[in-house]
Amino acid sequence: MMSDNTGVAVYCEIKDDKIMPIAAEGLGVGRKLADSLGQELAAVILGSGVGTYAQQAIEYGADKVYVVDDAQVKEYQPDVYVSVLENAAKKIKPQIVIMGQTDAGREIAPRMAYRLETAAILDCVDLDIDSDTKRLLQTKPVYGGNAQAVFVNETDPQIATIRTKAMEALEPDASRKGEVVNIPAEIDAAALKTKIVQRVAEEVAGIKIEDASIVVSGGRGIGSVEGFKQLEELATLMKGALGASRPPCDNNWIPETAQVGLTGKIIAPDVYIAVAISGSSQHMSGCSGAKTIVAINKDKEANIFRYARYGVVGDWKKVLPAFTEKLKELMAS
Amino acid sequence: MNIIVCVKQVIDPEAPPASFKIDTEHNKADMHGAPPVIDPYGEYAVEAALRLKEANGGTITIMVMGVNLLREVVKKPLAMGADELILLEDEAFTKGDGWSTAQALALAIKKKGDYDLILCGREASDTNAGQTGLAIAEILGLSCINLARKIEVADSTLKVERVNLSGYDVIESSLPAVITISNEVGEPRYPTIKGIMAAKKIEPVIWKPNDIGLDAHASVKTKLHRLFQPVHEGKCEFAEGDTEEEMAVNLANKLRESKTI
Numbered sequence: 001m002m003s004d005n006t007g008v009a010v011y012c013e014i015k016d017d018k019i020m021p022i023a024a025e026g027l028g029v030g031r032k033l034a035d036s037l038g039q040e041l042a043a044v045i046l047g048s049g050v051g052t053y054a055q056q057a058i059e060y061g062a063d064k065v066y067v068v069d070d071a072q073v074k075e076y077q078p079d080v081y082v083s084v085l086e087n088a089a090k091k092i093k094p095q096i097v098i099m100g101q102t103d104a105g106r107e108i109a110p111r112m113a114y115r116l117e118t119a120a121i122l123d124c125v126d127l128d129i130d131s132d133t134k135r136l137l138q139t140k141p142v143y144g145g146n147a148q149a150v151f152v153n154e155t156d157p158q159i160a161t162i163r164t165k166a167m168e169a170l171e172p173d174a175s176r177k178g179e180v181v182n183i184p185a186e187i188d189a190a191a192l193k194t195k196i197v198q199r200v201a202e203e204v205a206g207i208k209i210e211d212a213s214i215v216v217s218g219g220r221g222i223g224s225v226e227g228f229k230q231l232e233e234l235a236t237l238m239k240g241a242l243g244a245s246r247p248p249c250d251n252n253w254i255p256e257t258a259q260v261g262l263t264g265k266i267i268a269p270d271v272y273i274a275v276a277i278s279g280s281s282q283h284m285s286g287c288s289g290a291k292t293i294v295a296i297n298k299d300k301e302a303n304i305f306r307y308a309r310y311g312v313v314g315d316w317k318k319v320l321p322a323f324t325e326k327l328k329e330l331m332a333s
Numbered sequence: 334m335n336i337i338v339c340v341k342q343v344i345d346p347e348a349p350p351a352s353f354k355i356d357t358e359h360n361k362a363d364m365h366g367a368p369p370v371i372d373p374y375g376e377y378a379v380e381a382a383l384r385l386k387e388a389n390g391g392t393i394t395i396m397v398m399g400v401n402l403l404r405e406v407v408k409k410p411l412a413m414g415a416d417e418l419i420l421l422e423d424e425a426f427t428k429g430d431g432w433s434t435a436q437a438l439a440l441a442i443k444k445k446g447d448y449d450l451i452l453c454g455r456e457a458s459d460t461n462a463g464q465t466g467l468a469i470a471e472i473l474g475l476s477c478i479n480l481a482r483k484i485e486v487a488d489s490t491l492k493v494e495r496v497n498l499s500g501y502d503v504i505e506s507s508l509p510a511v512i513t514i515s516n517e518v519g520e521p522r523y524p525t526i527k528g529i530m531a532a533k534k535i536e537p538v539i540w541k542p543n544d545i546g547l548d549a550h551a552s553v554k555t556k557l558h559r560l561f562q563p564v565h566e567g568k569c570e571f572a573e574g575d576t577e578e579e580m581a582v583n584l585a586n587k588l589r590e591s592k593t594i
Contacts, residue, residue, distance in 0.1 A: 078477070103497040107479040110431075110464040114471040119432055119554035122463050137558060142461050143362055144346045146353045150559040193476040194506040197492075202500035210498075214594070238594065246516075256517050257500075262461070263374075263516045265498075271593055281350055292593050294584070295569070303350050308569045310593070312584050314577035322581035330589045 005156040007040040008033050009066075009094035011085060012057055013102060014047050019056045022100030024169035026162055029127050030098050031061035031170060033136070036129045039095065042066060044088055046081065048074035051180070058178035061170050065178060066092060070185035075196075076104055082111045083191040088183060089116055094157050096136055098127070101161040101266075113159045120159035121151045125166040136160065144262055145285035164210070165268035165289050202257055207241045209258060213270045214240030217260055217287070220247035221276030221298075221316065228254050231275060234324045237331070243267070245283045261286035276316045279304030296320065334391030334486065336382045336450045338415065339438055339465065340375030342399050342406050346458040347373070353562070360560040362459070371409045374454030376521035378514040379410045381484060382452050383522065389486055391449070392416040396441060398434065400427050404537070411532035412524030418537040419445065425542045430555040431460070435468030440545040442473065450491075451511045455480055463513075470511035478504055482517035 010030045012023035027043060034041040042064045043057035054065040068084055085108060089097060097112075099105035101123045113120035125148070126139035136158040142149045153159070209215060216235040218228055228248065235242045243260040244253070260267060261283040268289030275296045277283060280303065287293070288307060295308035296319050305311050312319050348367035355362050371379075382393045395410045398421035411418055421441055429437075442451060451473075453466030470477030476491075482501065483494040491506045496515045524532070572587055574580035588594040 078479070103480075106463060107467055107477075110467040111471050111477065114432075114435075114468050119430065120464065121555065123461065140461070142560070143344075143353065143459055144461065146350060147355055147362055147560055147562050149557055150561075152556050152558050153554055154556060155554050194478060194504050194510075196502050197505050198503035200500045200503070250520060263455070271588075280347075281353075282346070294588065294593070296584075305569045306565045310572065310584060310587055310591075311569045312572045312577070312580045314580055318577035319581040319584075322578040323585050326582045326585035327588075327594065330585060331594075 003095070003156040005093045005095040007042055007092070007094045008037070008096040008098065009042040009044055009089070009092050009157070010062070011044045011097070011099040011105070011108070012053070013100060013104060014045065014050055014053055019053055019060065020100060020102070021169065022102060022162065022164050024060045025165070025167045026098045026100060027057060027060040027062055028169040029162065029167040030096075033096060033127060033129055037095070037134060040064060042092055042094065044068075044085070044092070046073045046084060051182075054178075054180045056172070058176050059172035059174055061176070063178050065180045067180060067182050068185050069182065072185055072187050077192075077196055078104070078107055078111075079192050079194055080187055082108050082115070083188055084185050086112050086115045087186050089157060091183060097157045097159040099159075099161045101163050105161040109159050109161050116157065118155040118157055118159060119153045120161070121153065122161045124160045124162050127160055127162065127167070141285055144281040145288070146281045163289075164266055202255070206236075207239065209241040209243050209260070209265055210267050212241035214238045214273070215243045215260070215267060215269045215271070215287075215290075216240055216273045216275065217243035217245065217277060218248055218254075218275045219245040219277035219283075222248060222253065225253050230320055230324075234273070234320065234327070237324060237328060240269075240271075245277050245280070274304050274308070275320060277304055278302045279307060296323070334385060334389040334450070335394070335448045336385060336391060336452060337394045337396055337442055337445060337448050338375070338378050338382045338410065338452045339396045339398075339469070340379065340410060340454070341372040341457050341459075342369050342397060342402050343372045343457060343459045345370045355560055355562055357560070360557050362560065369403060369406055371406055372454060372458050374456055374458055374516070376410075376454075377516050377518050378452040378454045379413055379415060380521040381481070381512075381514045381518050382450075383414045385450070385484060385486065386414070394419060394445060394448075396421065396438065396445075398422075398426050398437060398441075400424055407537070408532045408535070409524060411535050412528040413522055414528055418535060420537045420539045421545070422539055423541050425547075428553075430553050431462050431464045432468065432552070432554050435465050435472060437542070437545065437547055438465065439469050439472040440547055441540060442469065444540070444545050449508045451475070451509070453511070453513050455513050455515050466511050466513035473511070476506040476510035478506060478510060478512045480515040481512045482515050484512060
């Protein structure tokens with residue numbers, strides 16, 4: 001269904017005093033799509049005292065930044081954010097809306113899509129414009145990563161969330177110019193159905209897995225808390241983070257926050273060392289974006305070796321101590 | 334406390350990746366030789382419902398939508414301890430997209446009526462869409478909590494722990510509400526022999542599109558353009574050696590020489 005909607009709008013989440021990397025990636029792909037359509041790229045920012053981030057969005061490629069600066073949207077509350085973004089979309093009338101597949105994006109996108117009588121596709125790894133129809137081709141993993149599907153939404157705005165690190169951000173360009181437009185929050189009190197009474201951070205000690213450039217991850221075969229201590233030694237040596245597939249988390253050998261996979265974290269480190277991990281599709285969905293995968297597994301036919309660049313076929317209990325020892329020596333020299 | 338749990342019959346996501354095949358002509362996938370199962374993500378929702386029933390009493394109604402629903406598969410939640418089974422079984426239910434799925438389920442939930450909570454898995458293991466529960470909440474105008482790991486009900490107020498990247502939020506809401514369940518809720522229980530025997534005696538209620546007042550021209554907003562399997566070339570370079578220790582040393586050397594580490 002063609003509409004008079006035009007342009008690409010990217011919802012930019014703010015975290016730790018800057019536009020989140022995934023929002024910069026959204027602006028990067030958004031710029032590409034907008035150029036291909038010959039249309040404008042807009043950024044949308046919500047929060048309290050967030051006007052200063054508009055320039056960042058412009059440096060990352062936005063032509064126009066819509067800012068909702070209001071104490072009522074200081075902290076994330078799904079009902080409020082869905083309602084504010086729904087109103088913003090009605091005002092901006094974009095043809096395409098992009099968000100990160102974050103805690104917020106994964107719930108805002110479908111809810112907002114329903115209210116705008118359109119559809120969303122979540123967790124896209126590729127976005128492109130069909131050269132004939134000019135519609136958005138949205139590619140996302142399905143069947144736990146065994147396959148990928150390309151969807152086309154027939155209504156506007158075409159809403160997509162993108163997977164972290166699947167698309168590239170532009171180098172920020174401080175000389176870029178853009179327009180900043182303030183829009184009111186217009187919160188409808190009736191929209192508020194749930195109340196967040198407490199926000200609890202369960203921080204893991206050391207480097208956060210999603211920020212680490214090296215991740216050492218263990219699977220079912222590690223077998224115990226003690227086993228993970230050995231992996232931790234290697235991770236610490238390389239200033240990396242510790243991860244796991246689902247079974248070790250289910251068995252409480254390691255906290256749930258370390259889980260890599262479709263139901264856990266989706267990460268894209270430079271190096272991913274998979275120890276005793278078979279490489280189920282669910283797990284690979286979380287780490288296949290790594291630049292280099294190194295696998296240690298006793299089964300030569302294990303799926304992980306189809307993704308790995310380097311590997312050892314052997315028992316991790318014998319391989320790991322010698323590997324850690326040798327790396328220690330190499331890194332000291 | 335009356336709970337409706339929406340689950341799905343899917344191709345077995347735990348089957349070996351090698352048995353996964355795509356029929357490109359029909360844009361359909363198949364696990365060769367592996368029978369379908371109840372969606373594992375949906376089983377977490379069933380488990381959450383059973384724990385709520387243990388704490389607060391009430392009934393659990395399972396709703397499954399699809400076609401060629403194998404009775405021994407869709408009865409698993411009953412064997413786990415649920416009370417009733419409603420099947421939305423018709424070819425027409427399979428032709429749509431995420432929206433038409435949510436629309437049909439919302440109509441069926443309305444027809445069923447008398448519910449306090451609607452639970453769904455966080456996503457389905459086949460489509461990985463992650464939208465059905467959220468969409469049902471929007472259609473029915475209910476409170477919506479995504480990715481719960483713990484649910485408590487006291488004085489008809491919900492208290493839910495909602496998982497996020499850095500920990501969790503504690504959320505309060507009135508009833509009725511829609512909650513999607515994350516795997517952190519805990520492992521789904523196995524059916525007991527007693528449960529399996531009881532499930533055998535429960536006849537599913539079957540609803541067709543007409544029964545729930547579904548418009549045959551329900552709007553479909555998303556088209557599947559293409560379904561394909563990404564190729565992973567097996568280019569793994571194996572570290573050799575006579576012993577595992579030797580292989581380990583060679584692996585470390587390889588990583589250093591290639592400047593990987």
